[in-house]
Amino acid sequence: MIGKGKSISHTWASMQYGWNQEKDAEVVYSKNLAGETPKEITEEFKFVQEQNARCTNNTLSFVLSPTIEEGKELNAKALNEITEKFLKEMKLEGHQAIGFVHRDRQHTHVHVYVNRIDFNGRAYNDSFIGKRSQQAAENVARDIGLTTVREVQQEKLDKIKLIRYEIKMIHEKVMVEHRPKNFDQYMKFMERNNVKVIPSINKSNQLQGFRFEFKGHSLKGSEVHRSMSGSRLAIGIAEHAGRGFVKNKDNTVSLLGKATELSGNIAMKVAKKVIVKTIKKGMGIEIG
Incomplete structure:
Protein backbone atom coordinates (compact mmCIF):
# COMPACT_ATOMS: atom_id res chain seq x y z
CA MET A 1 0.00 0.00 0.00
CA ILE A 2 1.18 3.50 -0.87
CA GLY A 3 0.37 6.63 1.17
CA LYS A 4 0.62 10.23 -0.01
CA GLY A 5 -0.03 13.38 2.03
CA LYS A 6 0.11 17.17 1.89
CA SER A 7 -1.32 20.31 3.50
CA ILE A 8 -3.89 22.28 1.52
CA SER A 9 -5.77 25.56 1.90
CA HIS A 10 -8.75 25.19 -0.45
CA THR A 11 -10.62 22.55 1.52
CA TRP A 12 -14.03 22.73 -0.16
CA ALA A 13 -12.70 22.89 -3.73
CA SER A 14 -10.31 19.97 -3.22
CA MET A 15 -12.82 17.84 -1.36
CA GLN A 16 -15.59 18.52 -3.87
CA TYR A 17 -13.32 17.65 -6.80
CA GLY A 18 -12.18 14.41 -5.20
CA TRP A 19 -15.68 13.46 -4.09
CA ASN A 20 -17.30 14.17 -7.46
CA GLN A 21 -14.72 12.26 -9.52
CA GLU A 22 -17.02 9.29 -9.02
CA LYS A 23 -20.80 9.41 -8.66
CA ASP A 24 -22.02 8.24 -5.28
CA ALA A 25 -18.54 7.96 -3.79
CA GLU A 26 -18.77 5.70 -0.75
CA VAL A 27 -17.82 7.19 2.62
CA VAL A 28 -15.75 4.61 4.49
CA TYR A 29 -14.60 6.74 7.45
CA SER A 30 -15.98 9.70 9.39
CA LYS A 31 -14.80 11.12 12.71
CA ASN A 32 -16.26 14.03 14.73
CA LEU A 33 -18.46 15.12 11.82
CA ALA A 34 -22.19 15.33 11.16
CA GLY A 35 -22.17 16.69 7.59
CA GLU A 36 -22.78 14.51 4.56
CA THR A 37 -21.59 16.74 1.70
CA PRO A 38 -18.26 18.46 0.92
CA LYS A 39 -19.83 21.85 1.68
CA GLU A 40 -21.23 20.77 5.05
CA ILE A 41 -17.98 19.11 6.10
CA THR A 42 -15.94 22.14 5.03
CA GLU A 43 -18.16 24.34 7.22
CA GLU A 44 -17.58 22.06 10.20
CA PHE A 45 -13.83 22.13 9.54
CA LYS A 46 -13.97 25.93 9.26
CA PHE A 47 -15.73 26.31 12.62
CA VAL A 48 -12.77 24.63 14.36
CA GLN A 49 -10.16 26.28 12.11
CA GLU A 50 -11.34 29.75 13.18
CA GLN A 51 -9.57 29.14 16.49
CA ASN A 52 -6.23 29.37 14.65
CA ALA A 53 -6.42 32.10 11.99
CA ARG A 54 -2.61 32.09 11.52
CA CYS A 55 -2.64 28.67 9.86
CA THR A 56 -3.57 28.97 6.17
CA ASN A 57 -2.92 25.41 4.91
CA ASN A 58 -5.31 24.15 7.53
CA THR A 59 -6.48 20.86 5.99
CA LEU A 60 -4.50 17.66 5.45
CA SER A 61 -5.16 15.64 2.31
CA PHE A 62 -4.12 11.98 2.08
CA VAL A 63 -4.49 9.23 -0.53
CA LEU A 64 -4.18 5.57 0.48
CA SER A 65 -3.64 3.15 -2.42
CA PRO A 66 -3.56 -0.63 -1.95
CA THR A 67 -2.23 -2.70 -4.84
CA ILE A 68 -4.69 -3.30 -7.70
CA GLU A 69 -5.36 -6.92 -6.73
CA GLU A 70 -5.71 -6.22 -3.01
CA GLY A 71 -7.96 -3.21 -3.69
CA LYS A 72 -10.48 -5.46 -5.45
CA GLU A 73 -10.86 -7.55 -2.29
CA LEU A 74 -11.19 -4.72 0.26
CA ASN A 75 -14.74 -3.86 1.32
CA ALA A 76 -15.90 -0.72 3.15
CA LYS A 77 -15.25 -2.26 6.58
CA ALA A 78 -11.67 -3.18 5.68
CA LEU A 79 -11.02 0.30 4.21
CA ASN A 80 -12.42 1.88 7.37
CA GLU A 81 -9.95 -0.16 9.44
CA ILE A 82 -7.07 0.84 7.17
CA THR A 83 -7.98 4.54 7.40
CA GLU A 84 -8.40 4.39 11.18
CA LYS A 85 -5.05 2.67 11.68
CA PHE A 86 -3.36 5.12 9.31
CA LEU A 87 -4.65 8.17 11.19
CA LYS A 88 -3.57 6.61 14.48
CA GLU A 89 -0.06 6.10 13.04
CA MET A 90 -0.08 9.77 12.03
CA LYS A 91 -1.35 10.75 15.54
CA LEU A 92 -4.44 12.33 14.01
CA GLU A 93 -7.07 10.02 15.49
CA GLY A 94 -8.63 12.87 17.56
CA HIS A 95 -9.08 15.27 14.62
CA GLN A 96 -12.11 15.74 12.40
CA ALA A 97 -11.73 13.52 9.35
CA ILE A 98 -13.62 12.11 6.38
CA GLY A 99 -12.56 9.26 4.07
CA PHE A 100 -14.24 8.10 0.86
CA VAL A 101 -13.29 5.39 -1.60
CA HIS A 102 -12.93 5.63 -5.38
CA ARG A 103 -13.55 2.46 -7.35
CA ASP A 104 -14.20 4.20 -10.68
CA ARG A 105 -10.76 3.25 -11.95
CA GLN A 106 -8.91 -0.04 -11.94
CA HIS A 107 -6.97 1.07 -8.88
CA THR A 108 -9.06 1.38 -5.70
CA HIS A 109 -7.91 4.26 -3.50
CA VAL A 110 -9.16 6.17 -0.47
CA HIS A 111 -9.15 9.97 -0.20
CA VAL A 112 -8.87 11.18 3.40
CA TYR A 113 -9.33 14.80 4.48
CA VAL A 114 -8.35 15.73 8.02
CA ASN A 115 -8.72 19.02 9.88
CA ARG A 116 -5.20 20.14 10.68
CA ILE A 117 -6.49 22.18 13.62
CA ASP A 118 -7.52 20.21 16.71
CA PHE A 119 -10.32 21.15 19.11
CA ASN A 120 -7.85 23.16 21.23
CA GLY A 121 -6.88 25.36 18.29
CA ARG A 122 -3.46 23.76 17.83
CA ALA A 123 -2.11 23.18 14.31
CA TYR A 124 -0.72 19.74 13.53
CA ASN A 125 2.96 19.79 12.58
CA ASP A 126 3.07 18.99 8.85
CA SER A 127 6.87 18.82 8.48
CA PHE A 128 7.89 16.04 6.06
CA ILE A 129 4.24 14.98 5.88
CA GLY A 130 4.73 13.28 2.51
CA LYS A 131 7.51 11.06 3.85
CA ARG A 132 5.69 10.40 7.12
CA SER A 133 2.49 9.39 5.35
CA GLN A 134 4.47 6.91 3.23
CA GLN A 135 5.97 5.37 6.36
CA ALA A 136 2.60 5.28 8.18
CA ALA A 137 0.95 3.51 5.22
CA GLU A 138 3.80 1.01 5.15
CA ASN A 139 3.41 0.29 8.88
CA VAL A 140 -0.34 -0.26 8.47
CA ALA A 141 0.14 -2.51 5.43
CA ARG A 142 2.68 -4.62 7.31
CA ASP A 143 0.41 -4.80 10.36
CA ILE A 144 -2.64 -6.11 8.50
CA GLY A 145 -0.82 -8.20 5.90
CA LEU A 146 -1.06 -5.97 2.82
CA THR A 147 1.73 -5.45 0.31
CA THR A 148 4.06 -2.65 1.43
CA VAL A 149 5.46 0.07 -0.81
CA ARG A 150 8.91 -1.52 -0.67
CA GLU A 151 7.46 -4.82 -1.85
CA VAL A 152 5.64 -2.99 -4.67
CA GLN A 153 8.89 -1.28 -5.68
CA GLN A 154 10.82 -4.56 -5.57
CA GLU A 155 8.16 -6.26 -7.68
CA LYS A 156 8.49 -3.49 -10.28
CA LEU A 157 12.29 -3.80 -10.26
CA ASP A 158 12.08 -7.58 -10.72
CA LYS A 159 9.64 -7.14 -13.60
Missing part, protein backbone atom coordinates in the same frame (compact mmCIF):
# COMPACT_ATOMS: atom_id res chain seq x y z
CA ILE A 160 11.85 -4.55 -15.33
CA LYS A 161 14.87 -6.82 -14.84
CA LEU A 162 13.03 -9.65 -16.62
CA ILE A 163 11.90 -7.32 -19.45
CA ARG A 164 15.48 -6.10 -19.94
CA TYR A 165 16.73 -9.68 -20.08
CA GLU A 166 14.10 -10.71 -22.64
CA ILE A 167 14.86 -7.73 -24.92
CA LYS A 168 18.60 -8.42 -24.71
CA MET A 169 18.08 -12.10 -25.63
CA ILE A 170 15.98 -11.11 -28.66
CA HIS A 171 18.61 -8.52 -29.68
CA GLU A 172 21.42 -11.08 -29.49
CA LYS A 173 19.38 -13.62 -31.46
CA VAL A 174 18.72 -11.07 -34.22
CA MET A 175 22.37 -10.00 -34.40
CA VAL A 176 23.67 -13.58 -34.59
CA GLU A 177 21.04 -15.25 -36.77
CA HIS A 178 20.13 -12.42 -39.17
CA ARG A 179 23.29 -10.29 -39.13
CA PRO A 180 21.44 -7.09 -40.13
CA LYS A 181 23.44 -4.81 -42.42
CA ASN A 182 21.51 -1.60 -41.66
CA PHE A 183 19.20 -0.17 -39.02
CA ASP A 184 16.05 -0.80 -41.05
CA GLN A 185 16.79 -4.53 -41.23
CA TYR A 186 17.56 -4.64 -37.52
CA MET A 187 14.29 -2.86 -36.66
CA LYS A 188 12.31 -5.21 -38.92
CA PHE A 189 13.80 -8.37 -37.39
CA MET A 190 13.26 -7.05 -33.84
CA GLU A 191 9.62 -6.23 -34.58
CA ARG A 192 9.08 -9.78 -35.83
CA ASN A 193 9.99 -10.78 -32.26
CA ASN A 194 7.47 -8.28 -30.78
CA VAL A 195 10.07 -5.63 -29.90
CA LYS A 196 9.41 -2.22 -31.42
CA VAL A 197 12.59 -0.21 -31.98
CA ILE A 198 12.14 3.57 -32.10
CA PRO A 199 14.97 5.89 -33.23
CA SER A 200 15.85 8.74 -30.84
CA ILE A 201 16.58 11.90 -32.81
CA ASN A 202 18.12 14.91 -30.99
CA LYS A 203 17.41 18.61 -31.55
CA SER A 204 20.11 18.78 -34.23
CA ASN A 205 18.17 16.11 -36.16
CA GLN A 206 20.88 13.52 -35.51
CA LEU A 207 20.43 9.88 -34.50
CA GLN A 208 21.62 9.42 -30.92
CA GLY A 209 20.20 6.00 -30.06
CA PHE A 210 17.06 3.88 -29.88
CA ARG A 211 14.21 3.11 -27.51
CA PHE A 212 12.83 -0.42 -27.18
CA GLU A 213 9.12 -1.04 -26.53
CA PHE A 214 8.18 -4.49 -25.25
CA LYS A 215 5.21 -5.76 -23.24
CA GLY A 216 4.09 -2.25 -22.28
CA HIS A 217 7.56 -1.05 -21.28
CA SER A 218 9.72 1.54 -23.04
CA LEU A 219 13.45 1.56 -22.34
CA LYS A 220 16.49 3.26 -23.83
CA GLY A 221 19.02 0.88 -25.35
CA SER A 222 21.58 1.69 -22.67
CA GLU A 223 18.93 0.92 -20.00
CA VAL A 224 18.41 -2.54 -21.47
CA HIS A 225 22.16 -3.27 -21.63
CA ARG A 226 25.32 -1.31 -22.35
CA SER A 227 25.87 -3.40 -25.48
CA MET A 228 22.66 -1.87 -26.88
CA SER A 229 23.63 1.79 -26.62
CA GLY A 230 23.42 3.78 -29.87
CA SER A 231 27.14 3.61 -30.57
CA ARG A 232 27.58 -0.10 -29.79
CA LEU A 233 24.54 -1.04 -31.84
CA ALA A 234 25.88 1.01 -34.76
CA ILE A 235 29.29 -0.68 -34.44
CA GLY A 236 27.70 -4.14 -34.41
CA ILE A 237 25.67 -3.47 -37.55
CA ALA A 238 28.64 -1.77 -39.24
CA GLU A 239 30.68 -4.96 -38.76
CA HIS A 240 28.01 -6.91 -40.65
CA ALA A 241 27.64 -4.29 -43.37
CA GLY A 242 31.30 -3.59 -44.04
CA ARG A 243 32.14 -0.61 -46.24
CA GLY A 244 29.38 1.80 -47.08
CA PHE A 245 27.41 1.55 -43.81
CA VAL A 246 28.46 5.09 -42.88
CA LYS A 247 28.93 7.74 -45.54
CA ASN A 248 32.21 9.20 -44.28
CA LYS A 249 31.71 12.57 -45.90
CA ASP A 250 28.64 13.54 -43.88
CA ASN A 251 28.42 10.73 -41.28
CA THR A 252 25.01 9.55 -42.47
CA VAL A 253 23.39 6.12 -42.45
CA SER A 254 20.23 4.75 -44.03
CA LEU A 255 17.31 4.89 -41.59
CA LEU A 256 13.63 4.50 -42.44
CA GLY A 257 14.45 4.80 -46.10
CA LYS A 258 16.39 8.06 -45.92
CA ALA A 259 19.85 9.36 -45.06
CA THR A 260 20.12 10.24 -41.37
CA GLU A 261 23.12 11.87 -39.72
CA LEU A 262 24.72 10.13 -36.74
CA SER A 263 25.33 12.14 -33.58
CA GLY A 264 28.95 13.16 -33.07
CA ASN A 265 29.44 10.62 -30.28
CA ILE A 266 28.19 7.66 -32.34
CA ALA A 267 30.06 8.75 -35.49
CA MET A 268 33.31 9.09 -33.55
CA LYS A 269 33.05 5.66 -31.91
CA VAL A 270 32.16 3.95 -35.19
CA ALA A 271 35.11 5.67 -36.90
CA LYS A 272 37.51 4.59 -34.12
CA LYS A 273 36.32 1.00 -34.42
CA VAL A 274 36.87 1.05 -38.18
CA ILE A 275 40.40 2.47 -37.72
CA VAL A 276 41.32 -0.15 -35.10
CA LYS A 277 39.95 -2.94 -37.30
CA THR A 278 41.93 -1.63 -40.29
CA ILE A 279 45.16 -1.48 -38.26
CA LYS A 280 44.68 -5.03 -36.95
CA LYS A 281 44.02 -6.28 -40.45
CA GLY A 282 47.15 -4.54 -41.72
CA MET A 283 49.24 -6.03 -38.92
CA GLY A 284 47.89 -9.45 -39.73
CA ILE A 285 48.83 -9.15 -43.40
CA GLU A 286 52.32 -7.92 -42.48
CA ILE A 287 52.92 -10.80 -40.10
CA GLY A 288 51.72 -13.29 -42.72
Whole structure:
Protein backbone atom coordinates (compact mmCIF):
# COMPACT_ATOMS: atom_id res chain seq x y z
CA MET A 1 0.00 0.00 0.00
CA ILE A 2 1.18 3.50 -0.87
CA GLY A 3 0.37 6.63 1.17
CA LYS A 4 0.62 10.23 -0.01
CA GLY A 5 -0.03 13.38 2.03
CA LYS A 6 0.11 17.17 1.89
CA SER A 7 -1.32 20.31 3.50
CA ILE A 8 -3.89 22.28 1.52
CA SER A 9 -5.77 25.56 1.90
CA HIS A 10 -8.75 25.19 -0.45
CA THR A 11 -10.62 22.55 1.52
CA TRP A 12 -14.03 22.73 -0.16
CA ALA A 13 -12.70 22.89 -3.73
CA SER A 14 -10.31 19.97 -3.22
CA MET A 15 -12.82 17.84 -1.36
CA GLN A 16 -15.59 18.52 -3.87
CA TYR A 17 -13.32 17.65 -6.80
CA GLY A 18 -12.18 14.41 -5.20
CA TRP A 19 -15.68 13.46 -4.09
CA ASN A 20 -17.30 14.17 -7.46
CA GLN A 21 -14.72 12.26 -9.52
CA GLU A 22 -17.02 9.29 -9.02
CA LYS A 23 -20.80 9.41 -8.66
CA ASP A 24 -22.02 8.24 -5.28
CA ALA A 25 -18.54 7.96 -3.79
CA GLU A 26 -18.77 5.70 -0.75
CA VAL A 27 -17.82 7.19 2.62
CA VAL A 28 -15.75 4.61 4.49
CA TYR A 29 -14.60 6.74 7.45
CA SER A 30 -15.98 9.70 9.39
CA LYS A 31 -14.80 11.12 12.71
CA ASN A 32 -16.26 14.03 14.73
CA LEU A 33 -18.46 15.12 11.82
CA ALA A 34 -22.19 15.33 11.16
CA GLY A 35 -22.17 16.69 7.59
CA GLU A 36 -22.78 14.51 4.56
CA THR A 37 -21.59 16.74 1.70
CA PRO A 38 -18.26 18.46 0.92
CA LYS A 39 -19.83 21.85 1.68
CA GLU A 40 -21.23 20.77 5.05
CA ILE A 41 -17.98 19.11 6.10
CA THR A 42 -15.94 22.14 5.03
CA GLU A 43 -18.16 24.34 7.22
CA GLU A 44 -17.58 22.06 10.20
CA PHE A 45 -13.83 22.13 9.54
CA LYS A 46 -13.97 25.93 9.26
CA PHE A 47 -15.73 26.31 12.62
CA VAL A 48 -12.77 24.63 14.36
CA GLN A 49 -10.16 26.28 12.11
CA GLU A 50 -11.34 29.75 13.18
CA GLN A 51 -9.57 29.14 16.49
CA ASN A 52 -6.23 29.37 14.65
CA ALA A 53 -6.42 32.10 11.99
CA ARG A 54 -2.61 32.09 11.52
CA CYS A 55 -2.64 28.67 9.86
CA THR A 56 -3.57 28.97 6.17
CA ASN A 57 -2.92 25.41 4.91
CA ASN A 58 -5.31 24.15 7.53
CA THR A 59 -6.48 20.86 5.99
CA LEU A 60 -4.50 17.66 5.45
CA SER A 61 -5.16 15.64 2.31
CA PHE A 62 -4.12 11.98 2.08
CA VAL A 63 -4.49 9.23 -0.53
CA LEU A 64 -4.18 5.57 0.48
CA SER A 65 -3.64 3.15 -2.42
CA PRO A 66 -3.56 -0.63 -1.95
CA THR A 67 -2.23 -2.70 -4.84
CA ILE A 68 -4.69 -3.30 -7.70
CA GLU A 69 -5.36 -6.92 -6.73
CA GLU A 70 -5.71 -6.22 -3.01
CA GLY A 71 -7.96 -3.21 -3.69
CA LYS A 72 -10.48 -5.46 -5.45
CA GLU A 73 -10.86 -7.55 -2.29
CA LEU A 74 -11.19 -4.72 0.26
CA ASN A 75 -14.74 -3.86 1.32
CA ALA A 76 -15.90 -0.72 3.15
CA LYS A 77 -15.25 -2.26 6.58
CA ALA A 78 -11.67 -3.18 5.68
CA LEU A 79 -11.02 0.30 4.21
CA ASN A 80 -12.42 1.88 7.37
CA GLU A 81 -9.95 -0.16 9.44
CA ILE A 82 -7.07 0.84 7.17
CA THR A 83 -7.98 4.54 7.40
CA GLU A 84 -8.40 4.39 11.18
CA LYS A 85 -5.05 2.67 11.68
CA PHE A 86 -3.36 5.12 9.31
CA LEU A 87 -4.65 8.17 11.19
CA LYS A 88 -3.57 6.61 14.48
CA GLU A 89 -0.06 6.10 13.04
CA MET A 90 -0.08 9.77 12.03
CA LYS A 91 -1.35 10.75 15.54
CA LEU A 92 -4.44 12.33 14.01
CA GLU A 93 -7.07 10.02 15.49
CA GLY A 94 -8.63 12.87 17.56
CA HIS A 95 -9.08 15.27 14.62
CA GLN A 96 -12.11 15.74 12.40
CA ALA A 97 -11.73 13.52 9.35
CA ILE A 98 -13.62 12.11 6.38
CA GLY A 99 -12.56 9.26 4.07
CA PHE A 100 -14.24 8.10 0.86
CA VAL A 101 -13.29 5.39 -1.60
CA HIS A 102 -12.93 5.63 -5.38
CA ARG A 103 -13.55 2.46 -7.35
CA ASP A 104 -14.20 4.20 -10.68
CA ARG A 105 -10.76 3.25 -11.95
CA GLN A 106 -8.91 -0.04 -11.94
CA HIS A 107 -6.97 1.07 -8.88
CA THR A 108 -9.06 1.38 -5.70
CA HIS A 109 -7.91 4.26 -3.50
CA VAL A 110 -9.16 6.17 -0.47
CA HIS A 111 -9.15 9.97 -0.20
CA VAL A 112 -8.87 11.18 3.40
CA TYR A 113 -9.33 14.80 4.48
CA VAL A 114 -8.35 15.73 8.02
CA ASN A 115 -8.72 19.02 9.88
CA ARG A 116 -5.20 20.14 10.68
CA ILE A 117 -6.49 22.18 13.62
CA ASP A 118 -7.52 20.21 16.71
CA PHE A 119 -10.32 21.15 19.11
CA ASN A 120 -7.85 23.16 21.23
CA GLY A 121 -6.88 25.36 18.29
CA ARG A 122 -3.46 23.76 17.83
CA ALA A 123 -2.11 23.18 14.31
CA TYR A 124 -0.72 19.74 13.53
CA ASN A 125 2.96 19.79 12.58
CA ASP A 126 3.07 18.99 8.85
CA SER A 127 6.87 18.82 8.48
CA PHE A 128 7.89 16.04 6.06
CA ILE A 129 4.24 14.98 5.88
CA GLY A 130 4.73 13.28 2.51
CA LYS A 131 7.51 11.06 3.85
CA ARG A 132 5.69 10.40 7.12
CA SER A 133 2.49 9.39 5.35
CA GLN A 134 4.47 6.91 3.23
CA GLN A 135 5.97 5.37 6.36
CA ALA A 136 2.60 5.28 8.18
CA ALA A 137 0.95 3.51 5.22
CA GLU A 138 3.80 1.01 5.15
CA ASN A 139 3.41 0.29 8.88
CA VAL A 140 -0.34 -0.26 8.47
CA ALA A 141 0.14 -2.51 5.43
CA ARG A 142 2.68 -4.62 7.31
CA ASP A 143 0.41 -4.80 10.36
CA ILE A 144 -2.64 -6.11 8.50
CA GLY A 145 -0.82 -8.20 5.90
CA LEU A 146 -1.06 -5.97 2.82
CA THR A 147 1.73 -5.45 0.31
CA THR A 148 4.06 -2.65 1.43
CA VAL A 149 5.46 0.07 -0.81
CA ARG A 150 8.91 -1.52 -0.67
CA GLU A 151 7.46 -4.82 -1.85
CA VAL A 152 5.64 -2.99 -4.67
CA GLN A 153 8.89 -1.28 -5.68
CA GLN A 154 10.82 -4.56 -5.57
CA GLU A 155 8.16 -6.26 -7.68
CA LYS A 156 8.49 -3.49 -10.28
CA LEU A 157 12.29 -3.80 -10.26
CA ASP A 158 12.08 -7.58 -10.72
CA LYS A 159 9.64 -7.14 -13.60
CA ILE A 160 11.85 -4.55 -15.33
CA LYS A 161 14.87 -6.82 -14.84
CA LEU A 162 13.03 -9.65 -16.62
CA ILE A 163 11.90 -7.32 -19.45
CA ARG A 164 15.48 -6.10 -19.94
CA TYR A 165 16.73 -9.68 -20.08
CA GLU A 166 14.10 -10.71 -22.64
CA ILE A 167 14.86 -7.73 -24.92
CA LYS A 168 18.60 -8.42 -24.71
CA MET A 169 18.08 -12.10 -25.63
CA ILE A 170 15.98 -11.11 -28.66
CA HIS A 171 18.61 -8.52 -29.68
CA GLU A 172 21.42 -11.08 -29.49
CA LYS A 173 19.38 -13.62 -31.46
CA VAL A 174 18.72 -11.07 -34.22
CA MET A 175 22.37 -10.00 -34.40
CA VAL A 176 23.67 -13.58 -34.59
CA GLU A 177 21.04 -15.25 -36.77
CA HIS A 178 20.13 -12.42 -39.17
CA ARG A 179 23.29 -10.29 -39.13
CA PRO A 180 21.44 -7.09 -40.13
CA LYS A 181 23.44 -4.81 -42.42
CA ASN A 182 21.51 -1.60 -41.66
CA PHE A 183 19.20 -0.17 -39.02
CA ASP A 184 16.05 -0.80 -41.05
CA GLN A 185 16.79 -4.53 -41.23
CA TYR A 186 17.56 -4.64 -37.52
CA MET A 187 14.29 -2.86 -36.66
CA LYS A 188 12.31 -5.21 -38.92
CA PHE A 189 13.80 -8.37 -37.39
CA MET A 190 13.26 -7.05 -33.84
CA GLU A 191 9.62 -6.23 -34.58
CA ARG A 192 9.08 -9.78 -35.83
CA ASN A 193 9.99 -10.78 -32.26
CA ASN A 194 7.47 -8.28 -30.78
CA VAL A 195 10.07 -5.63 -29.90
CA LYS A 196 9.41 -2.22 -31.42
CA VAL A 197 12.59 -0.21 -31.98
CA ILE A 198 12.14 3.57 -32.10
CA PRO A 199 14.97 5.89 -33.23
CA SER A 200 15.85 8.74 -30.84
CA ILE A 201 16.58 11.90 -32.81
CA ASN A 202 18.12 14.91 -30.99
CA LYS A 203 17.41 18.61 -31.55
CA SER A 204 20.11 18.78 -34.23
CA ASN A 205 18.17 16.11 -36.16
CA GLN A 206 20.88 13.52 -35.51
CA LEU A 207 20.43 9.88 -34.50
CA GLN A 208 21.62 9.42 -30.92
CA GLY A 209 20.20 6.00 -30.06
CA PHE A 210 17.06 3.88 -29.88
CA ARG A 211 14.21 3.11 -27.51
CA PHE A 212 12.83 -0.42 -27.18
CA GLU A 213 9.12 -1.04 -26.53
CA PHE A 214 8.18 -4.49 -25.25
CA LYS A 215 5.21 -5.76 -23.24
CA GLY A 216 4.09 -2.25 -22.28
CA HIS A 217 7.56 -1.05 -21.28
CA SER A 218 9.72 1.54 -23.04
CA LEU A 219 13.45 1.56 -22.34
CA LYS A 220 16.49 3.26 -23.83
CA GLY A 221 19.02 0.88 -25.35
CA SER A 222 21.58 1.69 -22.67
CA GLU A 223 18.93 0.92 -20.00
CA VAL A 224 18.41 -2.54 -21.47
CA HIS A 225 22.16 -3.27 -21.63
CA ARG A 226 25.32 -1.31 -22.35
CA SER A 227 25.87 -3.40 -25.48
CA MET A 228 22.66 -1.87 -26.88
CA SER A 229 23.63 1.79 -26.62
CA GLY A 230 23.42 3.78 -29.87
CA SER A 231 27.14 3.61 -30.57
CA ARG A 232 27.58 -0.10 -29.79
CA LEU A 233 24.54 -1.04 -31.84
CA ALA A 234 25.88 1.01 -34.76
CA ILE A 235 29.29 -0.68 -34.44
CA GLY A 236 27.70 -4.14 -34.41
CA ILE A 237 25.67 -3.47 -37.55
CA ALA A 238 28.64 -1.77 -39.24
CA GLU A 239 30.68 -4.96 -38.76
CA HIS A 240 28.01 -6.91 -40.65
CA ALA A 241 27.64 -4.29 -43.37
CA GLY A 242 31.30 -3.59 -44.04
CA ARG A 243 32.14 -0.61 -46.24
CA GLY A 244 29.38 1.80 -47.08
CA PHE A 245 27.41 1.55 -43.81
CA VAL A 246 28.46 5.09 -42.88
CA LYS A 247 28.93 7.74 -45.54
CA ASN A 248 32.21 9.20 -44.28
CA LYS A 249 31.71 12.57 -45.90
CA ASP A 250 28.64 13.54 -43.88
CA ASN A 251 28.42 10.73 -41.28
CA THR A 252 25.01 9.55 -42.47
CA VAL A 253 23.39 6.12 -42.45
CA SER A 254 20.23 4.75 -44.03
CA LEU A 255 17.31 4.89 -41.59
CA LEU A 256 13.63 4.50 -42.44
CA GLY A 257 14.45 4.80 -46.10
CA LYS A 258 16.39 8.06 -45.92
CA ALA A 259 19.85 9.36 -45.06
CA THR A 260 20.12 10.24 -41.37
CA GLU A 261 23.12 11.87 -39.72
CA LEU A 262 24.72 10.13 -36.74
CA SER A 263 25.33 12.14 -33.58
CA GLY A 264 28.95 13.16 -33.07
CA ASN A 265 29.44 10.62 -30.28
CA ILE A 266 28.19 7.66 -32.34
CA ALA A 267 30.06 8.75 -35.49
CA MET A 268 33.31 9.09 -33.55
CA LYS A 269 33.05 5.66 -31.91
CA VAL A 270 32.16 3.95 -35.19
CA ALA A 271 35.11 5.67 -36.90
CA LYS A 272 37.51 4.59 -34.12
CA LYS A 273 36.32 1.00 -34.42
CA VAL A 274 36.87 1.05 -38.18
CA ILE A 275 40.40 2.47 -37.72
CA VAL A 276 41.32 -0.15 -35.10
CA LYS A 277 39.95 -2.94 -37.30
CA THR A 278 41.93 -1.63 -40.29
CA ILE A 279 45.16 -1.48 -38.26
CA LYS A 280 44.68 -5.03 -36.95
CA LYS A 281 44.02 -6.28 -40.45
CA GLY A 282 47.15 -4.54 -41.72
CA MET A 283 49.24 -6.03 -38.92
CA GLY A 284 47.89 -9.45 -39.73
CA ILE A 285 48.83 -9.15 -43.40
CA GLU A 286 52.32 -7.92 -42.48
CA ILE A 287 52.92 -10.80 -40.10
CA GLY A 288 51.72 -13.29 -42.72
